[in-house]
Amino acid sequence: MSEPEPETEMETITTHELLERSARAALKLQREDGSFPPGRNGVYDEPETPVRTTSHWLTTLSKVYEITGDEEFAEAANDAADYLLSDEVRPYGYTFHSRNAEGKDKCDGLVGQSGAIRSLARSGAILKRPELTETAASVFSLHPFEDRIGLWERVEITGQKLSFDRTLNHQIFFAGAGSYLADNYPAIDWRVECFLDNLVTNLRIHDNGLVKHFVRPHIQDVLAVVSRAPRRKNLAWNEIVFHYYSRSDDHRFKEVGYHPVVLVGLSALKRNYPNHRVWKHEKLKRAVEYIESGTYSNERAEMDEQYGAMVPALVLARVKNVFCEVSENVIKSLVAEGLATNYNFDSNTLTKDSNDSAYQAAQIRHLVNLPNISVQYPHRNDSH
Secondary structure, eight states: OOOOOOEEEEEEEEHHHHHHHHHHHHHTTOOTTSOOOOOOOGGGOOOBOTHHHHHHHHHHHHHHHHHHOOHHHHHHHHHHHHHHTSTTTSTTSSSOOOBOOTTSOTTOTTHHHHHHHHHHHHHHHHTTOHHHHHHHHHHHHHSOEETTTTEEEEEOTTSOEEEEOOBHHHHHHHHHHHHTTTTTOHHHHHHHHHHHHHHHHHOOBOTTSOBOSBOOOOHHHHHHHHHHOGGGGGGGHHHHHHHHHHHOHHHHHHHHHHHHHHHHHHHHHHHHSTTOGGGGSHHHHHHHHHTTSHHHHHHHHTOSSOOSOSSHHHHHHHHHHHHSOOOHHHHHHHHHHHHHHHOBTTTTBSOTTOSSHHHHHGGGGGGGGSOOOEEEEEEEETTO
């Protein structure tokens, strides 16, 4: 006679408890220099440095220290911060060295900088280390900003200016990182405001509300800013390939994957700039409504690869918590879905069903931006 299957019972856990469990598991992953194992940039499978994973863990560790007061987490957070301040990470004293992919910039565009800037800005006050915030502001301010179109240029780790980052979510995440510095740095505040002022133009959507992957300023503005600096000519490429991108099924699936990524980036900006007029614009409303549609669900199900959000349910929980008037039960349900899909309760890490476990594990940092709510998850009881 075969052994009976273990019974499945429901247990309850809070988001703060989840953060603490993952942070404690992360203590075993942290390396001697304060860094964490690097990821591979998801489906792109590119060699990254530890900058992005360490930045995300710094956010989580400092938050857990704030919650618990446990000095063990403060020590780990300080070690992670020290790594991000090290000469290894900024070998020329300019931007953070975020990737080593052949033929690509080592700064990893704006997205390779935004996580480190954001984590240093947020943890500086918690750890009572003003030099963390000062470094974040310094690196942020290195990036040239064009106020005519409200976009930032990339800066290589050597200090070389590399023109605009054309990827919309990269620009949004960089602006979001700056929003955590804005209260103490008026020049950064002005640039983030200017970015939001131009967002309605730069953000383009399909008829159903799906956000397009690349920025697209008005052509006359593109020609004007390109004429002032030849290095900016890559921005004109958008106009050349715009119609191809609009008709490409492969590109559309990529945009479906990145849609919640765009919105979660915007959620940070909405929290820090709640009264900006952009949030009332019809284009933003349609982009938010798209995630509630059957079209989004169907297109998401048809994707062959996991573009964009590695933990989509947790990302959508953040988005709906900020943009949608939903009950707490909706947020609980999304967090529970994220746990069922991506959380390994044996290791207390977000490493389940992942093609990049080191990077996915660090995505527990999304819970930092949610209220401390209780969620239920299935637990197999082997004692029966």
